[in-house]
Each structure stands twice: as structure tokens, then as C-alpha cells.
Amino acid sequence: MTNKEKYKQAFSVLRASDDFSLEVNVMEKTVKRWKLNRIVAVVAACAMMIGGMTMAYAADVGGIQRTVQIWFNGDQTSATVTFDGNGNYSMEHTDDDGNVHYQAGGGVSFLPDGTEVPVTEYEIMEYLAGPDVQYEENGTVCVYWGDQKVDITDKFEDDVCYVKLENGDDTLYMTVKYQNGFATSPHRYLSPREFN
């Protein structure tokens, strides 16, 4: 036998399990804006979701993965978010060249009595669904929310920009401090002095 034949014979024992199945249910599910009554701290998130979300039930991995749309380098693309049930998530997406980009994060929230509990899957999704500001290499500054991309590069005055965002029935008033964070409110523009 040649080496290739020997190799193939040896590795032919590796077979994906017989009960492998891929049941994909596409659910038109909208991320509802949800007001948190707890302080939520989530770290290491740098992407945002849009409203249209699908859920993929993966029977043999024992859990639910969410397939979501994210903004990446100015383009919308699909990503898979996996939750570990302990307040952590990992998110992967693959670009057109097959490169897999990976990020992960997690956090805790604090109950009124100070008890620390892991953030829930819903809280993480809520966090990820919020607006995001990205500073591109070419100097442009864009806000992403829902399926919207708003170029705010020229809207800064004294390093502060105010932008009104609308996504379906939701409206957010966003205050952006150049390279120094942002804050949103559904009711009014927050003063730059009120955050950071």
C-alpha cells in the first residue's frame, strides 16, 4: 500500500456521529428593546446585532446557538453566538475568504441587594443589540444600529456629535464623544458631562 492508502485506511475510522442532524428553524424574531432594571456589565463586545435574527437549534451540541447579523468592517454579515450559561458568550463569523473571526466576552449583573449573578443570554443579546460607533482606518466615523449605518464623520463640533437614530418604532438619542465613548437615551440627548 502507498502512504496515502495507509493514511486513508487509518483515518477512515473517523466518522461524524450517525445521529448528526441539522435542524434549522428560521424564526423571524425581533430584538425588543428591553429596559434593564439591573446594572449590566458586559465586556469585550465590539459588534452589534440587527433586528432580524435567526435561531439554529443544534440538537447534538445540547444547546441553542443564535445566528445573527452583525456589522463588520462596514458590511453586514452573519455570526454565530454561543452561550455557556454562566454569563459568557463567544461569537464567530466567517468572511468571504473563509477567515473565521472570533470574539468572546461575558459579565455579571448586580441585584438590588448587591448579589452578583451572571448576565443572562437575553441581557447579553440586549447589550450586543445596542448601537455601536466604529472608527475606520480611513478616518471616517460611523454609527451602526439595526440595519442602519450613519456616517457622522463631519458632524462633530468640539469633539461631540449628537445623532438621532430610528429603527422601526424605536428612537434613540445618541451623544458621541470623539474617541471617548458614547451614550444613548430613548428620551433626550445626554450631556457629554453625564457619562465617562
Added chain:
Amino acid sequence: MKLPVETVIEAFRHNLYAAAFNICKNAQDAEDVVQDTFIQYWSQNKDFETEQHIRAWLLRVAINKAKNKNNSLFRKKTLPLEDYMESLSFESEESSELFEAVMKLPEKYRIVVHLFYYEDYSVDEIAGILKISSGNVKVRLSRGRKLLRSTLKEAWDDDE
């Protein structure tokens, strides 16, 4: 073109599993990688040129996901490789020894060896899938072969 996901699963799932196992060295992570790769295929609005393009893309995604899995905090506790190997039905002792020798190779040699000997890809095609130079592939393949030769002796031909 884009083939239905069911067709792609039937055609490539065992190949993806073998490639993922080659990197992860455990069954459960490899199963996860296969699942994630097909979800990625299903959710990606990508136009492929040929079936071979799909195969190469799937392998590339699975390999990258498997590498990420190895670096992830979320790795599942699984059977040691030795225990898993006992559950496999090798055709001969020689096959078992070859399998074990390959799994002991460094990862960067292992996947190149696998793509060459199992998937029948050429050096240039492997370079395209792994996004490394052909020269780099040749070096890794050569070193992998030498290690296999030194472990397996006469059971592995000198085919450089």
C-alpha cells in the same frame, strides 16, 4: 452556485469531522466544529464557483473553527485521545499506530499532512486553503513525513 445544505452535509460531513478531529483531537469538539461549519454555510450568502470550491471553503472554515476551539475557554471535557482510540475499529494494528503517530505530530504539521494524504490536495491547494505559502506547506509536509518515518520506521515509506 450554492448547493442545498442537506446535500453538502451528506457529501462532506465525514471529511470535515476528520479534519476537525485532526486539530481538536477530541470527538465532541470536532462534532461542534462540523455543526458550526454547516450553520455557517447555511447562513452565509456566498456564491461558489464549483463543488470543489465549496469543499475547500468548508474545510478552511472547519480548520479555522477547530483552531479557535482549541484556543477557546469553552472547550468541553472529553475523553482522552487514548480512550477514544479504543472505541475506534481500526482495520489493523498498523492503522492504529499510524493514527496515533499522526495525532502526536505538532498541529501545524498534522493538518498539512492530513490535507495531503487524506484529502488528496496538492501543495499549492493546501497553501490556498491554509493561506500560507507553498514553500511553507512543503516544509511542514517534509517535517511531518520525517517525524512519521522516524516513528513508524518501515511502516511509512520514504515518499519525499
